[in-house]
Amino acid sequence: MEDACRRPLGPLLSPQAQGRVLLLTICAAGIGGTFQFGYNLSIINAPTLHIQEFTNETWQTRTGQPLPDHLVLLVWSLIVSLYPLGGLLGALLAGPLAVTLGRKKSLLVNNVFVLAAAALFGFSRRAGSFEMIMLGRLLVGISAGVGMNVQPMYLGESAPKELRGAVAMTSAIFTAVGLVMGQVVGLRELLGGPQAWPLLLASCLVPGALQLASLPLLPESPRYLLIDCGDPAACRAALQRLRGPADLAGELAELEQERAVCRGGRARRPWELFRERALRRQVASLVVLGGAMELCGNDAMYAYASAVFSQAGIPQAKIQYAAIGTGGCELLATLLSCLAIERAGRRVLLTGGYGLMTCWGSVFTVALCLQGSFSWTPYLAMACIFAFILSFGIGPAGVTGILATELFDQMARPAAYMVCGALMWTMLFLVGLVFPFLVEGLSHFIYVPFLCVCVCAAVYSGIFLPETRGKSFVEISEELHRLNFPGRSRGPAWAGPEVVRSTEL
Secondary structure, three states: OHHHHOOOOOOOOOHHHHOOHHHHHHHHHHHOOHHHHHHHHHOOOOOHHHHHHHHHHHHHHHHOOOOOHHHHHHHHHHHHHHHHHHHHHHHHHHHHHHHHOOHHHHHHHHHHHHHHHHHHHHHHHHHOOHHHHHHHHHHHHHHHHHHHHHHHHHHHHHOOOOOHHHHHHHHHHHHHHHHHHHHHHOOOOOOOOOOOHHHHHHOOHHHHHHHHHHHHHOOOOHHHHHHHOOOHHHHHHHHHHHHOOOOOHHHHHHHHHHHHHHOOOOOOOHHHHOOOHHHHHHHHHHHHHHHHHHHOOHHHHHHHHHHHHHHOOOOHHHHHHHHHHHHHHHHHHHHHHHHHHHHHOHHHHHHHHHHHHHHHHHHHHHHHHHEOOEOOHHHHHHHHHHHHHHHHHHOHHHHHHHHHHHHOOOOOHHHHHHHHHHHHHHHHHHHHHHHHHHHHHHHHHOOHHHHHHHHHHHHHHHHOOOOOOOOOHHHHHHHHHHHHOOOOOOOOOOOOOOOOHHHOO
16 A cells, blocks of 8 residues: 555646646546446447347357257346446455555556456457357456446545535446447447447447546545555645645645544454444445445336337337437436535435435336326336436435445445445346346336335435535534434544444443
């Protein structure tokens, strides 16, 4: 970690350029972070049939016999499911990387997985190996798992407290942009054709190269430089580049207060978070709301979209364009949420988002039950899909990713992101695995389990989640201490959630 902390300060930027550094940092971190997650999640849909045909042809070339249909589907399901499995591995890797290398260098090193995956995708057809596609999907999954954890950590620690929510929300914006870009690039007229699919899969190289070219020019997280590396000069230089000519005295004082709380401590391990009473409310919020984001049914809405669009009379050749509209809805909603989060607050957006999702999901269930009875029900179902995705983008899509940054201190934050990432990717894998069986078993009432999750998440957000808008990390820690230890007063020197059990009495 000491090597990661020894970085040159470099000359300060001119006052005209200083105000742009935070924006450039957001873009450079996002293009190789959550953008890659959304992009690689959506581009795999377009070449489904082409990859299945390639798998069958490859097997026939090797053995002289075609691969049975059920084995072709098995290989395809492995290709799809290796992505969330890689994401789980990446989430577990993100914490140690962020502590050892730092936030910025972790994002840069993460592109090694992207480069390797792009090479495997690009040469898979020439090599006649569908195994290269499987390995490539695992590697881009690892990259997505690391990026989704380190990017919001890096941006949340680099932003001023007045803009911390809006800056952290950009992680959701880049995810939505990646989803839409993946849908657009995957069109048959672009790279979705039968000959171009290796280039489509290998196109993840482009955002990775953009990040490698831009991110080294931007500063490391000031909190990491001061608290983890113990380098006040580098911290001040990074703050001056990020904040411009603003007065840094107050923010430096808050950082020094955080450093005093964390002095002598070490980075927490994920399992230690569950044993500390001082982290009880934080861990509960992380598990409940992190799990709810994957179990709320948003991914299932995307899965239902094509069938509903077809029932609404949209020609089969045009459904791919209508599907782009669903990703556009999420992008629009996250942009609006980014503008509103510092006004409305985290709790309002989460509660309102899950509440609206409950409403639209209920109407969607009614529309499914009435389909065939009335000619207008497919249009009602289509409207519910767009409204549901908009509601998801308003709150859960972006606000959930901020929780690990704001509710945990510097020593526990990487472990919190490991827990949140592992939970998210595990749930994503399980939903993809169980969803076909739910459709078969529950038929028109498929959304009832998802609605129960939305209701529980809305209630928890409205009652138990502390509001963190506009508060420093020290102020958030003090409020959480009051919630975890109700009725106790604290000494004037206490400034964080840590309680030493051996001296507590």
